Structure formats: C-alpha cells, structure tokens
Amino acid sequence: MEFLTSPIDWWIEPFADNIFMRKALWSGLLAVLATSTVGTWVVLRGMSFFGEALAHGVMPGLAIAFVIGGDTTLGALIAALIMVFGINLIRVHSPLPDDSSIGLLYVGFLALAVVIMSSSSGAYSGDLSRFLFGSITGVNDGDLYRQLIIAGVTLLGVMxxxxxxxxxxxxxVQAQLLGLRPRLAHAALFALLATSIVASFQAVGNLLVFAFLVAPPSTAAMLVRRIPVIMTTAVVIGAVSVVVGLLISYHQDTAAGATMALGTVVLFMLALLIRSLSGSYNMRLAS
Structure with a gap:
C-alpha cells in the first residue's frame, strides 16, 4: 500500500528523478491521444478486427527497415498504407466477405515479418520482441518529435x-447524398488509423497497440453518449492507464507496455461492472 502511505515516493519521484520515465510518460500520452481519437470511430463503426490487423500489418515495414538500416517509423507507415490499399483491392475484386480479405492479409503480413526477422540477415529475437511488445522506456527525443507530429496530424484529420x-x-447513403464523398472519407479514416498505429508502436508495440486503440473508446462509449465527449473521455482513460501502468512497471519491474495495455482492459471491465450493477439497481427501483 505504498501508493497510499508514501504518495510522493510512489507517484511523483519516479517521474521527477528519472528522465527516461518522463520521456516514457510523454510517449504514452501522445500514443493515447492518437489512438483514442481515431479509435472512437473504429469502435463505433465496428472496425475492431481491421484495427487489429493493421496493428500487425506494420510489422513487415518495421522488419525491412531494420534490416536495411532505414527509419523504422517510415517503414511501418509504408507497410500500413500498403495493407490498407491491399484490403481495398481485395474487397473490390474478391467475392469473399471483408473479414476474409482482412484476415488473409493480416496473417500474410505478420508471417512475412517473422520470416524476415528470423532470417540470417534479420535481427535477433530481442529486436523482434521490442517491435512486438514495445520499448517505451527507450524512446528518445527524435521518437517523441515523430509521435508529436503524427498525433497532431491524426487529431487534425479527425476534426x-x-x-x-x-x-x-x-x-x-445519406453521406453520399450530402456530398460528403464517403469513399474519400473511408480512405482518410484508414490513413488516420494507420498513422495513429505507427505513432504508438514504439510505446506499446504492435501486439498491444490494439488495446489502446479499442479499450479506452469502448470504455468511454459505455459512460457517455456524444462523440466529442467519448473521444475526450477515452483520452483521459488512456492517460490514466499510461500513468498508473508506468508506475506499476517501475515499482514492480514489469513490462511497461503490457502493464499499460492491461490497465486499459481493467478499466473497461470495471466500467462494465459498474454499468451492470447500476442497471440492476435501476431495474429493482422500477419494479
């Protein structure tokens, strides 16, 4: 119970005394800002599987960029955009349902990344684990600047x-009648989703970015109704998960990315429990 008995030592000093913790905090908050805003539309439109597939779809770009000594962020962004294009291409020309085309590319891209990273010219398993699970405590100033730019672009695009x-x-159909160009809007949403994922993979990794993308907006959608409020609430929930997850990781020596991602799911389950108990209580009052 040190977080209650010694609040300054538990809550403040890790960030005050360690520059890597401060950078990790900024990195996590920028990741939340990018993923929770665009993730609201992912949740409301039932695109969670697409978001998961795209989170893993950046892996070949990461792997190739790492092997040739290029910029892994740029490689991830290119791979994400290629996957978006591939999904749309298969959707147009294949009679299969959308989830089939997404699943095929999801498996193909992830397998390609593992093949590249496990080859003799690839990286070590530790590097693969870093890409999969993130390395938020290892971010540098360049990583933060890239995250800031991508998060800003994502926020402007969503607005x-x-x-x-x-x-x-x-x-x-109504969007088409109003002249809102739904195809362009679809493409824009996919592009924003890709950039938000790329902004977050350094923080929590590709296997865990899905939690940031879906859990905070899902939790917020159970608590509030208006979409701007859902986005704001999702960012707050994600930020709480980042702060508490980083501190637990620091004090208990656990994986930072996984701890933060687990925090988002725990908050979702708590919100679901509270909502269920509240609904049962209201039903009893009504009866």
Missing amino acids: FFHRAFLVMTFDE
Missing part, C-alpha cells in the same frame, strides 16, 4: 473529417 465520419457511421 476535419468529423462530419463525414459521423454521417457515414449511421447512413453511408
């Missing part, structure tokens, strides 16, 4: 396309 995303979520 610019807000009306199109809103109408398209409930009635795509």
Whole structure:
C-alpha cells in the first residue's frame, strides 16, 4: 500500500528523478491521444478486427527497415498504407466477405515479418520482441518529435473529417447524398488509423497497440453518449492507464507496455461492472 502511505515516493519521484520515465510518460500520452481519437470511430463503426490487423500489418515495414538500416517509423507507415490499399483491392475484386480479405492479409503480413526477422540477415529475437511488445522506456527525443507530429496530424484529420465520419457511421447513403464523398472519407479514416498505429508502436508495440486503440473508446462509449465527449473521455482513460501502468512497471519491474495495455482492459471491465450493477439497481427501483 505504498501508493497510499508514501504518495510522493510512489507517484511523483519516479517521474521527477528519472528522465527516461518522463520521456516514457510523454510517449504514452501522445500514443493515447492518437489512438483514442481515431479509435472512437473504429469502435463505433465496428472496425475492431481491421484495427487489429493493421496493428500487425506494420510489422513487415518495421522488419525491412531494420534490416536495411532505414527509419523504422517510415517503414511501418509504408507497410500500413500498403495493407490498407491491399484490403481495398481485395474487397473490390474478391467475392469473399471483408473479414476474409482482412484476415488473409493480416496473417500474410505478420508471417512475412517473422520470416524476415528470423532470417540470417534479420535481427535477433530481442529486436523482434521490442517491435512486438514495445520499448517505451527507450524512446528518445527524435521518437517523441515523430509521435508529436503524427498525433497532431491524426487529431487534425479527425476534426476535419468529423462530419463525414459521423454521417457515414449511421447512413453511408445519406453521406453520399450530402456530398460528403464517403469513399474519400473511408480512405482518410484508414490513413488516420494507420498513422495513429505507427505513432504508438514504439510505446506499446504492435501486439498491444490494439488495446489502446479499442479499450479506452469502448470504455468511454459505455459512460457517455456524444462523440466529442467519448473521444475526450477515452483520452483521459488512456492517460490514466499510461500513468498508473508506468508506475506499476517501475515499482514492480514489469513490462511497461503490457502493464499499460492491461490497465486499459481493467478499466473497461470495471466500467462494465459498474454499468451492470447500476442497471440492476435501476431495474429493482422500477419494479
């Protein structure tokens, strides 16, 4: 119970005394800002499987960039955009359902990344684990600047396309009639999703970025109704998960990315429990 008996030592000193913790905090908060805003539309439009697939789809770009000594962030972004293009291409020309085309590319991209990273010219298993699970305590100033730019682009894009995303979520035909160009809006949403994932993989890794993308918006959607409020609440929930997850990781020597991601799921389960208990209580009062 040190977090209650010695609050300054537990809550403040890790960030005050360690520059790597401060950088990790900023990295996590920027990741949350990017993923929770665009993740709201992912949750509301039922695109969670696509988000998961895209989170893993950046892996070949990471692997190739690492092997040739290039920028892994740029490699991840290129791979994500290629996957978005590939999904749309298969969707147009294949009679299979959308989830089939997404699943095929998901498996193919992830397998390609593992093959590259496990080859003799690839990296060691430790590097593969870093890409999969993140290395938030190892971020540098360059990583933070890239995250800041990508998070800013994502936020501006979500604001610019807000009306199109809103109408398209409930009635795509109406969006077409209103001249909102749903195909362009679809492409913009996919691009924003790709950039938000790329902004977050350094913080929590590709296997765990899905938690940041889906859990905070899902939790917020159970608590509030208006979409801007859902986004804001999701960012707050994600930020709490980042702060508490980093501190638990610091004090208990656990994996930082996994601890933060677990925190988002724990908060979702708590919100679900509270909502269920509240619903049962209201039903009893009504009866």
